[in-house]
Amino acid sequence: MSTSENSYSEAEALNLLAQLERILDLDPLIDEVGFIHPSQFATLKEEIGDSLSSEDKDHESTSFWIRDHKLGISTQILIPVYKAAKHAFMSALRQYNTPGNFSGKSQDDTLAIEVMIHSKALLLLSCDFATAWNSRKLIVSNKQLLTILMDELRLSALVLSYSPKSEQAWSHRRWAINMISRNCSTLQWIIERESELVEKIAERSKMNYRAWNHRCWLVSFMTREQVLNELKKSRNWSGLHVADNSCFHYRRRLMLRNLEGFCHIQDNNSSGYFVETCQVWKEEVDWNESLIKRYVGREALWLHRRFLSLYLIKHIATHLLGISCQSKPKASVDIDIDSLMDHELCLVHSCSTTVPDANFEEFQAQAIHSAAYMLWLTKQIPEYQGIDIQEKLRAGAGDISRMLKRSCPDRSSLWDYLVDYHSEP
DSSP states (O other): OHHHHHTSOHHHHHHHHHHHHHHHHHOTTOOEEEEEOGGGHHHHHHHHTTOOOHHHHHHOSSSEEEETTEEEEEGGGHHHHHHHHHHHHHHHHHHHHSTTSOSSHHHHHHHHHHHHHHHHHHHHHOTTOHHHHHHHHHHHHHHOOHHHHHHHHHHHHHHHHHOTTOHHHHHHHHHHHHHHHTSOTTHHHHHHHHHHHHHHHHHHSTTOHHHHHHHHHHGGGOOHHHHHHHHHHHHHHHHHOTTOHHHHHHHHHHHHHHHHHHHHHGGGTOHHHHHHHHHHHHHHHHHHHHHHHHSTTOHHHHHHHHHHHHHIIIIIIIITTTOOTTTSOTHHHHHHHHHHHHHHHHHHHHHHTOOSOTTSHHHHHHHHHHHHHHHHHTTTSOGGGOSHHHHHHHHHHHHHHHHHHHHOGGGHHHHHHHHHHHHOO
């Protein structure tokens, strides 16, 4: 690698940088970038044959490959071009930030353009170069034009095409969207496109916490119609990625956003809104149960059910209905929660006591997760609910303890401790 790096002179590196910046300028719609080994260029040329346009032929070389808005960069030139881009960027930035180096606004604009051009090339080679991102924020903030902000979204998407977990790129997108939200009538369309981008990236990059964190952040900008639509659209994806807790965390954020909407209008006695909110929650609970039975031993599904049950107990059945133990007889609340607990107990017993073969890790995990869920459930019933439900839950703790010892006898002392702790009044 060092031999290849030293084979390029400074002039050659600057020439390669100029080629890269020219390609980026001629095709602003490039949406994907990748790094190609030099030996692959010949194969790519054979595959495309004579179908290249005259513009593409100009770019054709052993250093860069471009077709259908896809850019390939030879791995052999990465280090020399990176050094040239960094030097050019830092030099332009110093001039831009130094007072007195320019005589007027036109010169200032010229230096700003140079910083933007060099920083774009630099970020494609080093996505976490924070100074480059910050310099772009500074220049864009001085102009605050929608077209320039949209260019920033395109650039960060291009960076994410090869580095989907780049925190700097995701952070820059959030900054750009915040700037756009100050004065933009098409924000909801942008938010919808952003959500689609995250799902596309999450499909290629598994367990991408940064991508899903960005999608959760978008929820605060969504209308209620968008929230409900996102719940429907993301269901199929989540159902196919049951091991990815991030997608279920996103659904929880959507459901809380929908719940917040009801809390803001509950003074208007909007019964229709309440009925629809409860229906959304019930559908999520039923869907979660079907996934638990279909995909055995997935912890993310049980954690999602904890969230659903907790809000059913403490919010749906009490706060949203405006019921409290002071304003209405508690029996009216007990009926709802008692029915819920009966259903949860049946689910837990079906998943924990019916273990076809305890030697399989999936069934062991299912037994442990369901037992942990039941023990957790015993601590979530409000004090004013009385002892009936608590006793019913604790009565099942003995069966859970025996099942756990049978499935995982090497942890018997741990099961005894947990069961005793959660069975305490």
